[in-house]
Amino acid sequence: MLAPVMGRVTRSVLRRVRPGGGTTLPGWVAVKLDPKFVERTAARFALRVVITGTNGKTSTMTLLRHLLERDGCVVVANEEGANLHQGVAAALLEGPGDALVMEVDEAAFPRLAPALAPHLVIVTGLFRDQLDRFGEVRTTRGHLERAIASLPEARLLLNGDDPLVASLAVEGRSLAFRAALPPMDVPSDIPACPVCGGDLVYDERYYAHLGRYRCEACGFTNPATPYEATFGVDGLTMDGRTYPPLPPYLHPYSATAALAAARALGVEPALEAWPNAVGGRGEVRTILERRVSLALVKNPASMSWNLAQERADAHAFFINDGAADGVDVSWLWDARYPPLLGRVAVGGTRALEFLIRMRYLEPRAEATAFPTLQGALMHAVRGAPAGGSVLVLSTYTNLKQAYQLLDRPPAEASSAGTALPAQSPAVPPSRGRGGNGRPARIAWLYPDQMGTYGDGGNLEVLRRRLAWRGRAAEVVRVDVGDTWPRDVDAVVMGGGEDLAQGLIMSDLRRHAGEIGALLDDGAAALVVCGGYQLLGESFEVDGRPVEGLGLLPVTTGRGTSRLVGRMLVESPFVDGLLVGFENHGGHTRLHGGTALGRVVQGHGNALEGAAGEGVVHAHAIGTYLHGPVLARNPWLADLVLGWIAERLGWEALDPLDDAIERQALERFVTASRTR
Ligand code: GLN
Numbered sequence: 222m223l224a225p226v227m228g229r230v231t232r233s234v235l236r237r238v239r240p241g242g243g244t245t246l247p248g249w250v251a252v253k254l255d256p257k258f259v260e261r262t263a264a265r266f267a268l269r270v271v272i273t274g275t276n277g278k279t280s281t282m283t284l285l286r287h288l289l290e291r292d293g294c295v296v297v298a299n300e301e302g303a304n305l306h307q308g309v310a311a312a313l314l315e316g317p318g319d320a321l322v323m324e325v326d327e328a329a330f331p332r333l334a335p336a337l338a339p340h341l342v343i344v345t346g347l348f349r350d351q352l353d354r355f356g357e358v359r360t361t362r363g364h365l366e367r368a369i370a371s372l373p374e375a376r377l378l379l380n381g382d383d384p385l386v387a388s389l390a391v392e393g394r395s396l397a398f399r400a401a402l403p404p405m406d407v408p409s410d411i412p413a414c415p416v417c418g419g420d421l422v423y424d425e426r427y428y429a430h431l432g433r434y435r436c437e438a439c440g441f442t443n444p445a446t447p448y449e450a451t452f453g454v455d456g457l458t459m460d461g462r463t464y465p466p467l468p469p470y471l472h473p474y475s476a477t478a479a480l481a482a483a484r485a486l487g488v489e490p491a492l493e494a495w496p497n498a499v500g501g502r503g504e505v506r507t508i509l510e511r512r513v514s515l516a517l518v519k520n521p522a523s524m525s526w527n528l529a530q531e532r533a534d535a536h537a538f539f540i541n542d543g544a545a546d547g548v549d550v551s552w553l554w555d556a557r558y559p560p561l562l563g564r565v566a567v568g569g570t571r572a573l574e575f576l577i578r579m580r581y582l583e584p585r586a587e588a589t590a591f592p593t594l595q596g597a598l599m600h601a602v603r604g605a606p607a608g609g610s611v612l613v614l615s616t617y618t619n620l621k622q623a624y625q626l627l628d629r630p631p632a633e634a635s636s637a638g639t640a641l642p643a644q645s646p647a648v649p650p651s652r653g654r655g656g657n658g659r660p661a662r663i664a665w666l667y668p669d670q671m672g673t674y675g676d677g678g679n680l681e682v683l684r685r686r687l688a689w690r691g692r693a694a695e696v697v698r699v700d701v702g703d704t705w706p707r708d709v710d711a712v713v714m715g716g717g718e719d720l721a722q723g724l725i726m727s728d729l730r731r732h733a734g735e736i737g738a739l740l741d742d743g744a745a746a747l748v749v750c751g752g753y754q755l756l757g758e759s760f761e762v763d764g765r766p767v768e769g770l771g772l773l774p775v776t777t778g779r780g781t782s783r784l785v786g787r788m789l790v791e792s793p794f795v796d797g798l799l800v801g802f803e804n805h806g807g808h809t810r811l812h813g814g815t816a817l818g819r820v821v822q823g824h825g826n827a828l829e830g831a832a833g834e835g836v837v838h839a840h841a842i843g844t845y846l847h848g849p850v851l852a853r854n855p856w857l858a859d860l861v862l863g864w865i866a867e868r869l870g871w872e873a874l875d876p877l878d879d880a881i882e883r884q885a886l887e888r889f890v891t892a893s894r895t896r
Contacts, residue, residue, distance in 0.1 A: 225258070249310070252307060269341075271341070285479040288488060304326045327364060328354065331365075331558065334368050334372055335372060344379050344484055345478055348520050348521075350547070362386075365866070375851060376485070378397070381399045382474075382617050398477050400451075406557055409426075423437075450476070452561045457476055459480050466703070467495060469514075469647045470514070470530070502620075504627055519546070535601040536601060539594055540574070541569040551675030555675050568619075576641060596617065659869070661695070662695050662708050663680065663697065665696050666712065667714065669720040671717040676850075677748075678852050686855070714755070715751070717748050718892070747841075747842075747861055750804070753835070758773075785803065786804075787889070790817065799857060800846075800889045805845055817842060
């Protein structure tokens with residue numbers, strides 16, 4: 222009895238001293254006094270539902286709670302979105318009730334789900350998310366799969382349009398939901414069929430890897446389901462019943478999942494209106510006669526989707542890199558940004574990095590970074606016409622402050638911002654240009670499979686930095702089955718999951734001769750993480766060695782730990798520091814060439830005694846600095862471009878204005894040293 226009493230006492234004290242606070246501490250107290258508090262308390266509910274997945278948990282939970290309450294149920298839920306052990310324990314202090322509806326973090330699920338002993342588990346969708354925490358999206362799926370096996374009593378309600386989720390089905394106890402959505406261009410987060418590694422083909426692709434799919438090898442396909450939502454002007458229709466049109470913030474899959482869950486629980490869902498907002502998402506306020514709305518962004522899927530829902534006159538991006546946001550924000554480079562963003566204002570700990578992202582958009586966005594969120598918000602508001610609209614896109618740890626700002630906007634924001642150079646970069650095209658006048662041709666290898674860590678930005682950086690100097694570049698994709706393109710001057714490949722590396726290797730081998738000849742001939746190459754490993758002598762997939770192309774003097778084995786986090790590298794090739802992130806299970810040894818640099822912080826190659834990172838071999842660079850490494854380190858981009866210029870007989874390339882990148886690098890170094 223003591224645990225719940227003390228938990229409740231803590232809660233009421235906290236609420237008095239800190240209104241709106243106290244979402245987890247009361248739970249900590251309860252669990253401290255009774256380690257079995259969650260199990261014991263959850264068992265008192267006649268119905269227990271757990272919701273997990275990377276995106277859409279909070280919306281689905283809130284909607285389902287609403288639908289069950291409409292049906293007369295007393296529901297206890299973790300409304301504040303506190304979805305780790307203590308947060309769930311704190312929410313349980315709200316009882317008693319008839320039904321428990323809890324969202325649970327994907328990594329906490331294996332421990333928490335058995336404690337909650339759910340009757341129904343809903344999996345909303347799995348996207349690349351917090352990769353610095355999970356490594357690969359397949360790892361996240363693996364956590365769920367193992368945990369589901371330990372819940373023999375639970376029925377599953379799975380997003381059937383998401384192959385990663387649908388493949389979690391267990392014979393005899395799985396249901397699925399699906400939705401027919403208009404197609405949207407968002408990169409897929411899986412390289413192949415999650416069941417057998419075969420080719421997934423899509424009849425319809427809604428966005429990312431969601432759609433109507435079928436594996437050519439094993440036949441794995443969307444499950445049959447009674448819960449199908451269709452969307453029209455009247456709203457969402459399921460099973461002959463039409464619900465109101467969704468507000469822009471509410472994802473169709475969240476609405477579909479909640480309606481399907483209610484039905485699966487035997488409730489005929491009734492609803493006259495969707496909630497206006499959920500946990501800050503979808504909040505709308507009027508500031509200085511502009512309509513300002515708030516959205517949560519966390520990965521390419523959510524950023525691209527939110528930007529496509531509302532056409533706003535101006536945008537404010539609040540980008541943080543706290544642990545709950547994901548420390549590595551490379552994903553910002555893989556989101557899709559509409560061409561007309563209007564005025565863009567940026568705040569948060571990674572404001573400068575986002576400003577650099579905007580620099581490389583085409584057409585370039587008019588963006589300014591601010592030291593405070595207030596400054597950014599008011600700049601965006603003033604950039605929209607009176608009567609116009611502003612969309613605020615915030616990462617998780619900024620959401621609360623964003624919400625408070627919307628409620629109580631600052632009277633006047635005086636902070637000065639850092640703007641992109643007015644005509645970025647204001648450098649006239651090279652004078653005497655010299656050499657071969659044809660565009661530089663850059664082969665981009667397997668973007669679909671080898672682009673998991675935000676590496677795609679590197680191509681934009683190379684192309685645009687040439688364009689700004691009056692030189693054209695063509696990026697030529699090389700996908701599985703393609704013939705090798707003509708006249709290649711540079712080869713670029715990004716990082717990928719172990720599975721993806723294994724899958725493309727045999728196709729890549731067909732091009733070994735061409736790539737080898739190019740490197741011998743002085744062509745440039747930038748190969749990152751997985752790509753770096755593939756060009757070496759060998760690497761490992763699932764404990765088995767796989768022969769690489771043998772073009773770089775490196776060998777990759779496996780260490781005991783995955784190497785994840787910020788990396789600082791002192792490099793003679795750029796006369797200074799290179800910064801970025803690494804996220805790899807492979808440990809690499811150099812037996813030739815020169816290391817790209819010396820690791821100051823982080824791991825790099827890891828197997829080379831002298832704390833080396835990457836390799837430079839002729840004009841090829843291999844590195845574990847992933848994501849848009851060239852955007853963060855434009856001096857490295859210019860090294861590669863210099864080699865291309867040399868190959869084409871061009872005159873030396875003019876310098877560009879990279880003051881913002883220098884500032885961002887300093888911030889990155891300070892942040893790395895203080896964490
Ligand atoms: N799959 C490889 C590894 O884990 C490469 C990872 C990456 O590209 N970031 O080592």
